[in-house]
Structures are given as structure tokens and as C-alpha cells.
Amino acid sequence: MDILLTKKDLATKWQVSEKAIDDYRNKGIITSVKGLPSVRFTSQHIAEIEGTKLERFSPIERKRLERENEELRIRLERAEVTIAKIQMLSTGHVYDLQKNIG
Structure with missing residues (x-):
């Protein structure tokens, strides 16, 4: 506070x-x-x-948040890769269906 x-x-x-x-x-x-x-x-x-910027977090809390941030960044990158693969596969399936129908 x-x-x-x-x-x-x-x-x-x-x-x-x-x-x-x-x-x-x-x-x-x-x-x-x-x-x-x-x-x-x-x-x-x-x-x-005054040049004595106060820290919002203790060093331990800051380290925990940095580690959590890095873990979430990695999970996000993996999720983006997975989404891209799913989009590629579904586009391919839609193309195949259209080709077979038409």
C-alpha cells in the first residue's frame, strides 16, 4: 500500500x-x-x-514471476506452432473435400 x-x-x-x-x-x-x-x-x-525507485516485489517474488513468465512464453510458442499445424491440416482437408465434391 x-x-x-x-x-x-x-x-x-x-x-x-x-x-x-x-x-x-x-x-x-x-x-x-x-x-x-x-x-x-x-x-x-x-x-x-528522489532516485530511489521502490521495488514492487521482493527478489524472491521477482525471480518466481520471471520464471513463470518464461514458462508461459514457451507454452505460448508451442501452442502457436500447434495451431499453425491444425490450420494447415484443416485447410488441406477442406481442399480435398472440395476437390472430391466438385
Whole structure:
């Protein structure tokens, strides 16, 4: 879950005035969360700006997802080859049927 920071929280964190935070927003340097009645910033967004991008997954979870992704990629390639073979065979059978009928 991402933590939301107020303008004051961010100003304190960066040791600047709240006006400086407003200036950063107006210049598009930082983006506040849309749809909220007050100005809030996600800690993820702020961390990315600070150059300390937070990881969504632990190294173990990332490795598991990479392995799963590779396994699914291989299965997809095999399925595509099988589908191509089925299409070739069915086209051949349709051609043979048409030839025998006509």
C-alpha cells in the first residue's frame, strides 16, 4: 500500500517551503494524486523523483514471476506452432473435400 504525503509532509521531507512544493507542481516536476479533495503525493512517485525507485516485489517474488513468465512464453510458442499445424491440416482437408465434391 502506497503512503500519501501532504504538501506539508513533502515540504518537511525536502526541507523546502510549501510554496516551493506548489511551484514544483505548477512546473510539472511533481504530480499530485488526482481525484482527492486535497493535495496529496504518493510515496512511490516521490521516491522515483528522489532516485530511489521502490521495488514492487521482493527478489524472491521477482525471480518466481520471471520464471513463470518464461514458462508461459514457451507454452505460448508451442501452442502457436500447434495451431499453425491444425490450420494447415484443416485447410488441406477442406481442399480435398472440395476437390472430391466438385
